[in-house]
Amino acid sequence: MSRAEDLWERLVRAALRRERIGTDALGRPVSGIAGNVPSSLANNRDIDAILRAADEIQDEDPNVSRILCEHAYSLAQNLDPNSEGRGVLQFKTGLMSVIKQKLAKREGGVIDRSQDIARLQEFYKLYREKNNVDKLREEEMKLRESSVVSGNLGELERKTVTRKKVFATLKILGSVLEQLAKEIPEELRSVIEADAALTEDLIAYNIIPFDGQTTTNAIVALPEVQAAVSALKYFHGLPNLPEDFPVPATRSADMLDFLQFVFGFQKDNVYNQREHIVHLLANEQSQLGIPDEIEPKLDEAAVQKVFLKSLENYINWCSYLCIQPVWSNLEAVGKEKMLLFVSLYFLIWGEASNIRFLPECLCYIFHNMVREMDEILRRPVAQPANSCNSVNGVSFLDQVITPLYVVVAAEAVNNNNGQAPHSAWRNYDDFNEYFWSLHCFELSWPWRQSSPFFQKPPPRTKYLLKTAGSKRCGKTSFVEHRTFLHLYHSFHRLWIFLVMMFQGLAIIAFNEQHFGEKMYREILSLGPTFVVMKFFESTFLYCAICYCVKN
Incomplete structure (x- = not known):
């Protein structure tokens, strides 16, 4: 190879390396094919990870890198055979170009893909040996536990x-190997499974890693956190989940898994609210000052505090409407049932989108979903809720939140960027105030979408919102007409x-x-003047009210 070709090869390798890192020579972000997997590919995370692994091992074994790229291409082809998704055709073309470049660099002609x-x-074996996988984690743990960690953070x-x-x-290599190979030697399979068990901190999490066992996260060792996690586990009163419901092998099923299956959250x-609830329970438990035990248990006082704080608005809503809450007697509600109610409420809130601005609407949804859940709890096997079930599957977002969001969005478009009269569209307060009276139960459950409440306004209407002779539900309380x-x-x-004052000073x-x-x-004539002006004010107010009621 000539010196010019050698320099060109080095330049290309440097450019590819910078592209893998994500920055160019000036430190500005760039993107390669591994970072440009189209979002329309449902399994884009796996494809992206495979391509990144292929880039990582390109210098070590270009042939294995080519195998990974071809497998990523086959995944993309299976997900979108006709390249109908946005950017899929360009992605496939670019990936095929990369594969051809890898093939062109080989010497020796045709590749025997049977090998x-x-x-x-x-x-896989050579990569483990080269990186000394067996000692890699041990060295890190020794360095972490040693007394010189504070002075050697860079090495750690x-x-x-x-x-x-x-x-x-290794995780990507093992995953691709399991997908391609019909049979894997038992010895190698056990090695792959052992390596996969050591990748728990590669799973994304916020603060507490629920879906992976970890030895480096100190929070999971706190007794109050362990007690909170244990309290959310599946209890005896819950129906059995179907055998095909996916639960990570690193943890057992809990009540949030049950709610996810039933209502399609x-x-x-579910993951975020599980962590949220654990933090709330752990905080309350830590404030009680309970001595540590061998098997930490969550105190009922901590559960009750979280329950009352979380469902305070629902309790007030029931009291205002003079209706019975979903529980007949609060003292008879057990700890597990309280946690189930709290979990359901936070799952509703977490997926409510802009409907969170309608707190009493969330109370109505929670009220009906608990009643629906009580019927499911009587069955031996969990069943999807009718309110969230459809031909496309079980989805709380699609069946409960989307109908509300669509009508709220349609009304928001009607405000003409804030310039339309207050009477021409319904805002968040109008929607929420609808649930301040017993009339809200006319919406039924599941939603009766033929109700006037769900009727959308004509787009960009210039007329006032009139309820007389209209199927739409108008303003629920005070209507302001700007004059x-x-x-x-x-x-x-x-x-x-x-x-x-003018009259008095003039006199x-x-x-x-x-x-x-x-x-x-x-x-003394100031007295009649005051009476006349108050009469004028009352007359104006009466006329305004009559006009609002009429319209």
């Missing part, structure tokens, strides 16, 4: 990053003061400041 699985298995960070990178690559929402007379109505006390001025009997009689 790909054997190459992948052999590379370097080893942690190295370990995560190695185990992430989103996976990430110039509001300038008087809003400051009527000031106008009365100014008029009476004093025209009497040339002679305080006699005549001036006192004229000053």
Whole structure:
């Protein structure tokens, strides 16, 4: 190879390396094919991870890198055979170009793809040996536990990053190997499973890693956290989940898994609210000052405090409407049932989107979903809730929140960017005030979407919102009509003061400041002036109310 070709090869390798890192020569972010997997591919996370692993091992074994790229291409092809998704055709073309470049660099002609699985298995073993996987984690733990950690944080960070990178690559190699190979030697399979068990901190989490066992996270070792996690576990009164319901092998099923299956809550929402509830319970438990036990248990006082704080608005809503809450007697509600109610309420809130601005609407949803859940609890096996079930599957977001969001969004469009009259559209307060009366139960459960409450307004209407002769539900309480007379109505006390002050000062001025009997009689005329102005104010208010009721 000539010197020019050697320099060109080095330049290309440097550019590819910077592209993998994500920055160019000036430190600005750039993106390669591994970072441009189209969002329309449902399994884009796996494809992206495979391509990143292929870039990582390109210098070590280009042939294995080619195998990973071809597997990523086959995944993309299976997910979208006709390249109908946005950016899928460009992605496939670019990926195929990369594969052809890898093939062109090979010497020796045709590739025997029948040996790909054997190459992948052999590379897995060599990669483990080269990176000394068996000692990699032990060295990191020793360094973390040693007394010199505080003075050697750079070395600790370097080893942690190295370990995560190695185990992430091994995880991808093992996953691809399991998908391609019909049979894997038992010895290699046990090694792959052992390596996969050490990748728990590669799973994304916020503060508490629920879906992976960890030895480096100190929070999970706190007794109050352990007690809170244990309290959320599946209890005897819950129906059995179907066998095909996915639960991570690193933890057992809990009541949030039950709610996810029944009502179709989103996976990430369930994960976030599980952590949220654990933090709330752990905080209350820690404030009680209970001595540590061998098996930490959550105190009922902590559960009751979280329950009352979380459902305070629902309790007040039931009291305002003079209806019975979903429990007949609060003292008879057990700890597990309280946690189930709290979990359901937070899952509703977490997925409510803009409907969170309608707190009493959330109370209505919670009230009906608990009643629906009580019927499911009587069955031996959990069943999807009718209110969230459809031909497309079980989804709380699609069946409960979306109908509300659509009508709220349609009304928001009607406000003409804030310039439309207050009476021309329903805002958040109008929607929420609808649930301040027993009329809200006319919406039934599941939603009766033929109700006037769900009727959308004509787009960009310039007319006032009239309920008479219309199927739509109008304003629920006070309707403000903007007129110039509001300038008087809003400051009527000031106008009365100014008029009476002007009259009094004029009387004093025209009497040339002679305080006699005549001036006192004229000053008494301020009384009739006040009565006339108050009568005018009352008449204006009466006319305004009649106009609002009429419209």
